[in-house]
Amino acid sequence: MSENVDSDLLYEDFQNEDQKEFNNESYGHVQEDDLYDDVLTSGSNNINSENNASSEHNAETETNGNYQGNMHNIAKRFQLYVGNLTWWTTDSDITDAVIATGVNDFQEVKFFENRANGQSKGFCVISLGSEASMRIVLENLPKKELNGQTPIVTLPTKQALNQFESQQKTRPTPPVPNPNQQKTSGIANSGPNNLMNPNMPLQMHPRMMNPPMRGNMQNPPMMNPNMQQRMPLSPQMNHAPQMNNMRFQNNWNNGPIRPPIHPNGMQNNNRPPPPMNMPPQGHPMPNNMMNRPMNMPPSGRPPFGPNPNRPMHPNFNQHNIMPPRGPPMPPMNNQGPPAPHVNPAFFNQGPVQNIVPPPGNHFNQAPRPMWGGNKMPNVFDQATGGPPTGVPNQQPISETEFEEIMSRNRTVSSSAIARAVSDAAAGEYSSAIETLATTISLIKQSKVANDERCKILINSLQDTLQGIEAKSFNRRDRSERSRSRERRRRRERSNSRSYRRSRSREHRDHRDRGRDDNSRSRPRKSAEPSGENSENFKRSYDDRNRDSDRYRDRETRNRH
Amino acid sequence: MSGAGWPKRSTSSSSDQSQAMTKTPISQSLTLNRTINLYPLTNYTFGTKEPLFEKDPSVPVRFQRMRDEFVKIGMRRSVEGCLLVHEHGLPHVLLLQLGTMFFKLPGGELNAGEDEVDGLKRLLTETLGQPSGSAGTSSCNWIIEECIGNWYRPNFEPPVYPYLVPHITKPKEHKRLFLVQLQEKALFAVPKNYKLVAAPLFELYDNSQGYGPIISSLPQALCRFNFIYM
Numbered sequence: 001m002s003e004n005v006d007s008d009l010l011y012e013d014f015q016n017e018d019q020k021e022f023n024n025e026s027y028g029h030v031q032e033d034d035l036y037d038d039v040l041t042s043g044s045n046n047i048n049s050e051n052n053a054s055s056e057h058n059a060e061t062e063t064n065g066n067y068q069g070n071m072h073n074i075a076k077r078f079q080l081y082v083g084n085l086t087w088w089t090t091d092s093d094i095t096d097a098v099i100a101t102g103v104n105d106f107q108e109v110k111f112f113e114n115r116a117n118g119q120s121k122g123f124c125v126i127s128l129g130s131e132a133s134m135r136i137v138l139e140n141l142p143k144k145e146l147n148g149q150t151p152i153v154t155l156p157t158k159q160a161l162n163q164f165e166s167q168q169k170t171r172p173t174p175p176v177p178n179p180n181q182q183k184t185s186g187i188a189n190s191g192p193n194n195l196m197n198p199n200m201p202l203q204m205h206p207r208m209m210n211p212p213m214r215g216n217m218q219n220p221p222m223m224n225p226n227m228q229q230r231m232p233l234s235p236q237m238n239h240a241p242q243m244n245n246m247r248f249q250n251n252w253n254n255g256p257i258r259p260p261i262h263p264n265g266m267q268n269n270n271r272p273p274p275p276m277n278m279p280p281q282g283h284p285m286p287n288n289m290m291n292r293p294m295n296m297p298p299s300g301r302p303p304f305g306p307n308p309n310r311p312m313h314p315n316f317n318q319h320n321i322m323p324p325r326g327p328p329m330p331p332m333n334n335q336g337p338p339a340p341h342v343n344p345a346f347f348n349q350g351p352v353q354n355i356v357p358p359p360g361n362h363f364n365q366a367p368r369p370m371w372g373g374n375k376m377p378n379v380f381d382q383a384t385g386g387p388p389t390g391v392p393n394q395q396p397i398s399e400t401e402f403e404e405i406m407s408r409n410r411t412v413s414s415s416a417i418a419r420a421v422s423d424a425a426a427g428e429y430s431s432a433i434e435t436l437a438t439t440i441s442l443i444k445q446s447k448v449a450n451d452e453r454c455k456i457l458i459n460s461l462q463d464t465l466q467g468i469e470a471k472s473f474n475r476r477d478r479s480e481r482s483r484s485r486e487r488r489r490r491r492e493r494s495n496s497r498s499y500r501r502s503r504s505r506e507h508r509d510h511r512d513r514g515r516d517d518n519s520r521s522r523p524r525k526s527a528e529p530s531g532e533n534s535e536n537f538k539r540s541y542d543d544r545n546r547d548s549d550r551y552r553d554r555e556t557r558n559r560h
Numbered sequence: 561m562s563g564a565g566w567p568k569r570s571t572s573s574s575s576d577q578s579q580a581m582t583k584t585p586i587s588q589s590l591t592l593n594r595t596i597n598l599y600p601l602t603n604y605t606f607g608t609k610e611p612l613f614e615k616d617p618s619v620p621v622r623f624q625r626m627r628d629e630f631v632k633i634g635m636r637r638s639v640e641g642c643l644l645v646h647e648h649g650l651p652h653v654l655l656l657q658l659g660t661m662f663f664k665l666p667g668g669e670l671n672a673g674e675d676e677v678d679g680l681k682r683l684l685t686e687t688l689g690q691p692s693g694s695a696g697t698s699s700c701n702w703i704i705e706e707c708i709g710n711w712y713r714p715n716f717e718p719p720v721y722p723y724l725v726p727h728i729t730k731p732k733e734h735k736r737l738f739l740v741q742l743q744e745k746a747l748f749a750v751p752k753n754y755k756l757v758a759a760p761l762f763e764l765y766d767n768s769q770g771y772g773p774i775i776s777s778l779p780q781a782l783c784r785f786n787f788i789y790m
Binding site: 090091110113117 | 714715719721723725726727728729730
């Protein structure tokens with residue numbers, strides 16, 4: 001019996017450890033997450049530690065320098081980080097390369113990996129036997145090429161670690177979007193990428209008819225090296241803050257898939273820049289911007305960090321970056337796709353307000369109802385005819401400038417739509433309509449107003465306007481609002497898909513507002529609880545539809 | 561003779577196959593429509609026997625032994641068996657529960673050079689078979705039906721993945737999961753330090769927090785089978 005007692009005690013211990021290990025094997029590595037943090041701070045990394053046993057075993061010891069202590073093997077004091085590797089660069093590749101530099105005391109290599117899926121993060125730590133070897137490697141290894149990339153060799157400092165970690169995240173960020181044009185190419189490029197992320201393709205392909213993947217086009221070479229990380233799609237997270245960010249981002253990735261479809265949504269690519277700079281600046285250095293945003297607004301932009309984990313869809317990442325986490329943006333969840341992307345940046349900084357008011361004045365004069373149907377043709381004419389107020393449109397515009405203006409317009413437009421949507425949700429239709437009207441005129445006044453892309457932008461704004469108009473005419477209950485939101489969402493979506501089709505629908509909308517509500521909501525798969533959707537999305541596509549079905553039924557019931 | 565590519569004698573046989581025994585010489589449906597018979601949990605009796613302790617008393621020791629053996633023998637090969645029963649029309653997986661929170665499938669490590677199927681049978685008998693010397697024969701007739709998973713451990717660390725991560729040339733452990741077809745009735749002897757539980761598939765599904773990635777993905781690994789609830 002005492003034997004049993006002893007063994008039971010032993011087993012308790014074992015069990016506990018196994019629990020931890022067990023937990024570690026599952027998704028919720030609690031200890032690992034803490035460690036992950038520590039990885040960044042203390043430079044000791046459980047992930048890296050040979051002695052994972054100790055790291056799992058004791059949360060405390062994990063935080064301590066696992067590197068130096070607890071190593072069963074030879075003293076690993078002569079270590080170097082080797083980064084800028086592809087995720088398929090193997091340990092034998094590294095071993096061969098290091099030995100080829102001439103050192104003879106190479107001990108081992110250990111890769112940093114994504115705990116969730118085992119993928120290499122593209123950097124590793126090598127252990128050597130002497131300082132001389134370290135120097136040799138430091139100098140000679142970067143001269144070699146591994147799988148098409150030049151390794152970066154550094155001393156094992158926390159800084160370097162952070163650098164490598166962050167590099168992982170930044171690379172996938174694509175440059176400026178011209179989402180409308182890049183749609184198909186985006187899909188093509190992201191195809192192979194999508195494979196890496198099983199959930200993504202499901203969500204992306206059906207949804208992202210127009211993925212703002214211009215970045216993909218331009219960065220296919222970049223993509224590969226960047227795809228070193230994959231965000232765990234189902235971060236059942238107890239992960240460290242970093243990972244938490246990813247989770248949020250993931251949720252966003254999954255949730256507001258719709259947003260990207262909408263041209264305004266595409267503007268999200270510009271989002272990162274805007275928050276950092278005033279919107280007018282728009283886009284030019286999306287990549288750089290991505291870097292900065294990641295570090296800068298730590299709380300507001302954690303999603304940027306994890307972005308790199310989604311190399312497949314850099315643009316998508318950007319989009320998702322846009323919708324900052326739930327907490328900072330509660331309204332976003334409730335609103336349509338454009339909202340998440342726009343709100344945070346703009347509302348936080350309130351830059352839009354600077355832009356919108358001035359032009360708005362003259363629109364105020366237009367009686368609201370006019371915006372409904374009649375105005376539209378006018379607006380359209382204006383759009384096609386060129387900017388009403390003598391903004392010279394005849395001069396050839398350089399590509400960069402065009403991009404800049406385009407992105408600015410997009411930014412403004414997204415924010416306006418978001419603002420309008422939130423206003424409408426709050427019942428303030430007039431201000432929403434005003435915002436939209438102002439924005440439309442603003443954009444039309446821009447140099448690029450004649451361009452197709454700009455017209456699409458204007459069109460979507462007008463759709464939104466229509467929706468809000470309709471809502472304001474049918475002041476009913478919340479379901480009405482949501483219906484309109486759905487309508488708008490759908491319209492925005494179809495907008496991106498087909499410019500013309502949506503326009504005709506607009507006309508129809510206005511006339512058959514009442515009748516349309518039901519039929520309108522039907523095609524709209526997404527439902528009001530987009531927040532809920534985003535959380536559940538990772539679980540199953542079907543769940544989402546189920547939610548929306550339920551919601552639709554409710555709506556129907558409300559009507560009758 | 562059996563092989564998915566072989567043309568069958570007649571196409572109608574494939575529809576018959578769905579009702580037929582699994583091990584038919586007519587190949588094509590062998591993989592297309594794999595039938596497994598499940599018996600009710602009540603068909604089985606569970607006795608107890610002396611405790612069966614793990615080889616390693618703690619996790620660090622476990623990985624240290626893994627390292628040592630890796631140098632000597634090479635990659636560790638493990639096998640685990642998925643024993644299925646049914647209740648209320650839903651397959652249940654028999655799991656060994658250690659303590660209150662830790663679950664594992666019966667199985668273990670193969671000896672150097674040991675065949676997988678033989679090794680698994682040996683391990684199942686060690687774990688759940690009658691104590692040596694007794695007459696329990698039925699439980700010793702394990703039928704190892706199918707391989708339902710290959711999991712790889714890239715480092716001497718807990719994480720395992722159902723694929724070999726590309727940057728690791730030599731996995732440290734390779735774990736194979738097998739589906740074990742139970743006899744209609746059997747008597748199992750469960751070591752005293754374990755509890756044998758029958759977990760319904762929905763309990764495991766999407767529950768890697770509770771059961772780890774391997775066990776929680778069993779419903780997906782098993783969903784391709786055509787279960788007959790006897």
